[in-house]
Amino acid sequence: ELTRFNDWPWQHWASQQPSAIALLTDDSALTWLQLSEKITALAECFYQQGLRNSQTVILRGKNSPQLLLSQLAILRCGAKVLPLNPRQPELLLKDLLPHLDIDFVIDFDDGLLNLFSYPELQFIETNPSYPQQISHLPCFDHVIEQPATLILTSGSTGLPKAALHSMHAHFDSANGVLQAMDYQMNDCWLLSLPLFHVSGQGILWRWLLRGAKLAVKSACLIESLQGVSHASLVPTQLWRLLEQTESRSLTLKQVLLGGATIPTSLTDLAASKGIDCWSGYGMTEMASTVCAKRADGRKGVGQPLSGKQVRLVDNEIQIKSHSQALGYWFDGKIKPLNTLEGWLKTNDKGAYIDGEYQVLGRLDNLFISGGECVQPEDIEAVINSHPAVKQSFIIPIDDKEFGQRGVAVVDVSETQILSEIADWLKDKLTPYQFPVHFYRLESQLKSSGIKVSRKQVRDWVYNQ
Ligand code: 4YB
Structure with a gap:
């Protein structure tokens, strides 16, 4: 059974297992106690810079420990975070961002871009022993159901949409995956996908729910994988990895795949090199994984994870789950998802064959x-x-x-x-x-x- 938190997850783990390792970076290892202190200090620092409950902060950059800490500190303030791909074209941002009620920006991307006229929040490495007066920051219970993350997702036409999730929805998603996959406290999941994509967020929320280890590394994938037990990969990443790992022994125990069709030739090849794959199917609107199975040489994605319902209506996959986004954020309003009596219409063509779901493509293609x-x-x-x-x-x-x-x-x-x-x-x-x-x-x-x-x-x- 997984934990239900009464407190911020990092504070929970800091009291349950203060000296267990939480975060591995290029040059350090932080315990849950150290991590929790850093988050609180940074949240305090953001508060002093003016960040308040329900505001929105753009977090622009590639994955890094600072980016991760910033996200957690923003949430700690009761604010929402919009993680942004630094390669997102400027023109598109000019059209989109004015509709997203941005209050602050943190830009970790070195270079150009004076596009943001938003006030900057400074990331300051504060001394954790710095006197903390945090009573003005919200309680976890009070904010768990409120909007926490905005994740951009692009459809076949028009501007990307900003799917809005609560922390509750992310934990519900994490719970579904952890009921199926084995990710124990001593295991370490590499943050192998960006936090601006739901697949990277998925890694973060599973880590927080389990109180396990997370690795955030700056090296290339193959080097970053040294010493980790888990990773989430899109099929092209795993192809490249397998090409490079002729004789190297990987510590990798389990890989969660998703995001696109997963060829059985890929999972078969991985298995022959001792990597245990999970074939997943998920989407932004569901805060990542919906179906997953241990790869078994057949092309489906298995069954819905615990807490998820899937049905097929005229070949379309429809999903119901508590991990569902609250809606799309636009001009200060939450616009509804494309649902039918609570069922998300995915526009994915599906079939149920030999006792499992298969994803066959996009109906709009x-x-x-x-x-x-x-x-x-x-x-x-x-x-x-x-x-x-x-x-x-x-x-x-x-x-x-x-x-x-x-x-x-x-x-x-x-x-x-x-x-x-x-x-x-x-x-x-x-x-x-x-x-x-x-x-x-x-x-x-x-x-x-x-x-x-x-x-x-x-x-x-x-x-x-
Ligand atoms: C698929 C598909 C599949 C998605 N076959 N089409 O944590 C994870 O679940 C994870 C792990 C590794 C890599 C990715 C993930 C994800 O979350 C992926 C979530 C995602 O791709 N979201 S998305 O909004 O960018 O795109 C969703 C769409 O992607 C779906 O509607 C499908 O069309 C397609 N897709 N998994 C075939 N197994």
């Missing part, structure tokens, strides 16, 4: 070619099964004869391989599925976030 329905993800799955392919996208373009036809954008190391792949596909696709062009996925399209944005790939194709 479907297009018609010569009267046939084409689901891009069906074709992508075939292309991805070629050993030289890391990922691929089928993008519909207008066609006089067929209405629309697909072109393929494929992540391969060299353009020459594309004709070989086209050849190899000849007996694997039906004619109406066959791409009319093959392009190589350019690296500029891979650099913006944790996933390649289909919308950006589409825009790129239209410019060819």
Whole structure:
């Protein structure tokens, strides 16, 4: 049974296990007591700079111990945090941020950007023995249900939306995962995905719920993994990792995968190298993982985690859970999610086959070619099964004869391989599925976030 906190989780663990290690960084290890003191001191410092309950702070930067501490201290003040990808295009932010009621910004990204006219909060390393007078900071009980995080999520059109979650929702999500996966107090989960994405937040809330260890490292993935037992990865990260780990022995015990289709060839390869994978399915609106199973050579994502309900309506996956976002934050209001009697309409195409759920693609990616329905993800799955392919996208373009036809954008190391792949596909696709062009996925399209944005790939194709 997992803890229900009566106090801030770090204060809870500081009293339960003061000298247990909480946080491992490049050059230090903090105990729960030390961590708790640092958070309180920083919260006090933010309060003195004017931060108050219910305000909103942009937290811009890559993962770092300072970024993590800042998030926790902002929450400690009863304020909301909006973690921001430092690579998020400026133009988009100019359109979006005025609608999000920002009060302060903390920018850990070294460089440019005078785009924010918001007052800055200074991150100051205070002396923990500094006299603390914290009675003006809120109690945990009073803020657990109130808005805590804003996580940007981009759809196929328009501006990104800011999904708003309470700490309660994050803990509910964490609880679901920890009922399935084994993450004990002595285990260490690497913060292997960014805090500006729900997958990084998921790591943080599981760590707080369990009172286990978290590693926040600045080295590359493979080096950062030394000594950790758990990590969350998107499939492309695990591919790259497995390519590099011929003979190295990893301490990694369990990897939670998600964010995109998880090929069984990937989890099989990982298993052959002694890495135990979990195949997960989740989304921002649900504060990360909804379904997960220990990878077993079959392509599904298993069953709903404890506390989650999943149903299929006209092939659409719909979900009900307490981890659901309160809504999308816009112009000072909470706009409702796309729900039907409390069920979130995901727009994901699903099926229930051989006793488990499968995620088959986005319903809004479907297009018609010569009267046939084409689901891009069906074709992508075939292309991805070629050993030289890391990922691929089928993008519909207008066609006089067929209405629309697909072109393929494929992540391969060299353009020459594309004709070989086209050849190899000849007996694997039906004619109406066959791409009319093959392009190589350019690296500029891979650099913006944790996933390649289909919308950006589409825009790129239209410019060819
Ligand atoms: C999928 C999919 C799947 C999502 N097959 N399409 O903690 C975790 O659960 C985690 C661990 C490792 C990596 C990622 C995660 C996540 O949270 C992922 C959550 C996520 O991707 N959220 S999102 O809002 O950016 O995108 C959600 C969409 O991603 C879904 O609606 C699906 O379309 C797609 N997706 N898992 C196929 N297993």
